[in-house]
């Protein structure tokens with residue numbers, strides 16, 4: 524039980540460990556030190572600002588821990604503190620409005636369990652130009668301290684991401700630390716930031732900010748006999764790309780993902796023979812698609828006075844699912860007037876989705892066309908034909 528000493532020395536406010544097997548014993552041992560962070564009087568004004576934001580957005584505050592420059596969430600992930608404050612203060616918010624569908628679409632949340640970045644923070648997703656050319660470096664400490672099985676696991680984990688069809692994530696090993704997007708090492712390695720040293724979980728990564736992947740992954744020096752190394756490597760790369768834990772309260776539900784998926788690589792816990800599941804693949808493709816095909820605008824008609832009912836189809840909704848659908852509006856003679864973005868719901872069995880857009884001038888004739896986008900809206904399809912409708 525050498526881990527016990529390690530664990531108690533590392534606990535601060537609360538722990539939500541990634542690992543439910545043998546580590547549950549340690550979790551129980553640690554409960555006596557489990558204080559909700561909101562009760563602590565020692566928070567700085569910035570930390571209170573962060574807590575207010577996380578509370579307002581239904582994060583599990585018991586899973587939050589403040590380090591000097593890092594905010595830990597659920598033990599093995601979290602945010603750069605300064606980047607999270609920029610997001611909270613709206614300094615990196617995408618100002619383009621997203622319109623709610625009207626009338627309300629069927630609530631699909633029960634069928635949406637995978638989690639990504641919150642919609643208002645979508646500029647935090649890794650940019651198109653970076654995600655297809657990510658490099659990772661394994662410091663010597665990883666193999667020397669944690670064991671060479673871990674270096675093999677991260678190589679294989681990168682390969683699994685690279686082999687994911689219709690997804691542009693590409694992870695290439697580099698020996699240049701200056702060039703590396705993600706640096707991986709032992710949690711005893713002083714070359715890693717203090718936020719990633721002496722960790723209580725098996726491993727720790729972080730979430731992207733400002734369009735860049737999170738840059739550090741540390742592995743617990745006592746995790747040499749952990750039996751789910753490959754799953755953990757795939758999982759931590761997933762956090763670096765923005766994915767949250769499946770089925771938790773963090774981040775945005777990813778529409779069209781299954782209600783339960785025990786084998787998801789973004790679940791917490793062990794998985795000794797991991798592979799990307801249906802929801803993992805969809806999550807990867809709506810954020811980081813390789814390419815898109817154009818939607819068909821199948822019917823555009825008047826729903827009521829001044830409101831259009833528009834049905835489109837993404838015939839490749841499994842391999843190339845859209846996150847957003849952008850609806851363009853034109854005059855009857857084709858002069859562009861503007862657009863609105865709606866969440867694409869082509870996760871049904873046929874790739875069709877119907878949406879409604881009201882507030883147009885009654886009695887006028889307009890034309891509409893649609894185009895699909897990924898989560899960050901830096902990858903898009905071509906545009907459908909224009910369809911005319913009298914409103």
Ligand SMILES: [Zn+2]
Nearest residue numbers: 541599600758
């Ligand atoms: Zn995790």
